[in-house]
């Protein structure tokens with residue numbers, strides 16, 4: 227029989243006292259449930275002085291934002307903790323520290339990052355973190371290289387693919403990214419004013435074919451242990467610092483999916499800025515986002531290539547020129563996944579504050595139209611966009 231039960235705030239405090247690794251456990255006295263994500267409970271555990279000290283995160287047996295009508299595996303908590311532990315081995319400076327986890331209780335105790343801010347909230351408020359995108363590129367290069375066949379022993383990797391098989395969470399991505407936006411599905415969520423653009427997307431045969439190819443690669447390319455949901459809402463930033471959290475969608479998938487999702491979220495902000503800060507005021511922020519996209523890709527690809535040169539273990543994959551050829555494929559995948567993220571976050575189930583918090587309805591619809599058409603064009607032209615400078619040129623052209 228499972229030991230699982232859903233924690234109350236009191237349970238979370240008791241758990242943090244036992245497993246929070248603090249020197250003075252009895253000083254932990256209160257818990258606030260602060261979860262604002264779509265899926266789980268997150269408790270901030272405070273001491274007698276009211277200072278938050280550790281985080282207790284627990285999976286619910288269903289999708290939080292929908293309710294008990296959508297049951298969801300508790301195994302996602304194990305996957306999240308184990309993904310973060312592995313990513314933390316290879317990139318500790320940019321991965322939240324897991325202090326303890328229990329698969330049966332679907333619970334994890336994490337370092338408290340309350341002195342950081344969620345990157346998306348900062349981007350929405352127009353705050354710029356000039357080092358963040360390069361740090362994110364470093365995180366992605368370290369985690370994806372070290373879990374790929376360039377570095378891992380082939381037999382170990384096959385066992386790891388099995389350990390990180392995450393069918394229910396992958397199905398969410400398969401449906402929400404690649405299927406729902408292109409059909410009439412009750413999970414979709416968009417204002418009626420966008421119906422003509424949505425109808426046009428759905429009627430675009432070349433787009434549907436390109437999305438089919440992206441989904442097929444997501445289903446079948448077990449290249450590295452992805453974060454699987456790396457958007458600006460699953461990244462904490464502070465001055466000169468960045469940490470990834472929330473890796474429950476982790477699985478062995480196509481390397482391009484993670485940088486593509488991250489770039490897509492930077493571009494969602496790019497599309498939303500005129501509505502968030504005003505049309506004229508948006509110019510600086512938009513330049514920063516394009517700089518972010520450039521730095522993210524360059525830091526990721528340069529570090530990946532250096533790791534491939536210095537640390538590749540497989541004698542065949544170490545062939546000079548092969549890592550470069552691999553990264554070309556990754557780049558084209560990333561541009562496609564970036565476009566898919568723009569579309570699904572605009573008309574699918576899960577939206578983003580970069581667009582949804584725009585107060586003026588007409589302006590919001592214009593920004594959403596921009597996100598949809600940019601997403602569509604990026605998916606359609608992903609194979610012709612040769613490098614990040616050409617991508618930026620196209621984004622300017624599509625503005």
Ligand SMILES: Nc1ncnc2c1ncn2[C@@H]1O[C@H](COP(=O)(O)OP(=O)(O)O)[C@@H](O)[C@H]1O
Pocket residue numbers: 260261262263264265266267268281322336337338339340344459460471472474
């Ligand atoms: N380690 C942490 N330190 C401080 N706050 C956190 C931490 N982890 C999560 N949070 C807060 O909880 C929110 C939801 O966490 P998240 O992991 O994104 O949940 P979900 O899995 O439901 O998406 C975050 O947006 C953040 O505000």
Ligand SMILES: CSC[C@H]1O[C@H](OP(=O)(O)O)[C@H](O)[C@@H]1O
Pocket residue numbers: 263264265289398399402455459460472575576
């Ligand atoms: C039904 S889950 C929808 C959506 O939620 C996840 O995002 P978050 O990190 O904000 O919880 C993930 O992107 C899923 O696609």
